[in-house]
Amino acid sequence: AQSVTQPDIHITVSEGASLELRCNYSYGATPYLFWYVQSPGQGLQLLLKYFSGDTLVQGIKGFEAEFKRSQSSFNLRKPSVHWSDAAEYFCAVGLVGNEKLTFGTGTRLTIIP
Amino acid sequence: DVKVTQSSRYLVKRTGEKVFLECVQDMDHENMFWYRQDPGLGLRLIYFSYDVKMKEKGDIPEGYSVSREKKERFSLILESASTNQTSMYLCASNTRGETQYFGPGTRLLVL
Numbered sequence: 001a002q003s004v005t006q007p008d009i010h011i012t013v014s015e016g017a018s019l020e021l022r023c024n025y026s027y028g029a030t031p032y033l034f035w036y037v038q039s040p041g042q043g044l045q046l047l048l049k050y051f052s053g054d055t056l057v058q059g060i061k062g063f064e065a066e067f068k069r070s071q072s073s074f075n076l077r078k079p080s081v082h083w084s085d086a087a088e089y090f091c092a093v094g095l096v097g098n099e100k101l102t103f104g105t106g107t108r109l110t111i112i113p
Numbered sequence: 114d115v116k117v118t119q120s121s122r123y124l125v126k127r128t129g130e131k132v133f134l135e136c137v138q139d140m141d142h143e144n145m146f147w148y149r150q151d152p153g154l155g156l157r158l159i160y161f162s163y164d165v166k167m168k169e170k171g172d173i174p175e176g177y178s179v180s181r182e183k184k185e186r187f188s189l190i191l192e193s194a195s196t197n198q199t200s201m202y203l204c205a206s207n208t209r210g211e212t213q214y215f216g217p218g219t220r221l222l223v224l
């Protein structure tokens with residue numbers, strides 16, 4: 001069965017520090033990959049997506065993610081976090097020709113001064 | 114900008130009531146989705162619709178039904194609300210093969 005794993009439920013980082021959020025997937029074919037962010041009480045906003053091509057993708061708010069086929073991973077990174085990055089982050093995976101997405105369980109990010 | 118709106122941000126209902134959650138999108142998207150979001154479980158797909166009057170079950174359709182009479186509007190119906198349906202409900206829409214855009218969510222409490 002298809003699955004998406006975000007192994008970190010909660011991460012705390014200092015403002016200005018670097019960030020990496022992990023996402024691993026289990027799919028039979030090359031998937032579409034997404035990272036969404038959800039601020040408290042809000043819907044989900046797309047940070048970035050990978051459909052094909054360059055495996056390093058740039059997104060909004062200074063985020064980037066790298067697709068590593070050999071590791072079945074799509075980790076999200078940011079070189080220097082800001083207090084406004086505190087939110088919940090979801091990795092999602094889809095397949096070509098299938099409109100459904102499978103979401104990970106999310107990683108809550110806390111920023112400390 | 115894509116806009117997906119949901120009729121209510123917060124809703125309180127009683128057990129056994131029939132509940133309607135409405136979602137409207139303004140980008141002429143073919144697909145619309147209903148998810149529920151629970152702590153520790155992420156988002157789970159309830160139903161989606163790929164065209165007017167067309168629907169397909171998601172991963173957790175039990176206790177829910179949907180209606181799509183117009184392209185821009187997708188309704189989620191709880192025929193007889195139960196306390197285990199207390200959750201955050203998120204609507205999304207997209208054009209085939211493209212990014213899903215989400216509404217702000219409806220937080221439903223069933224007493």
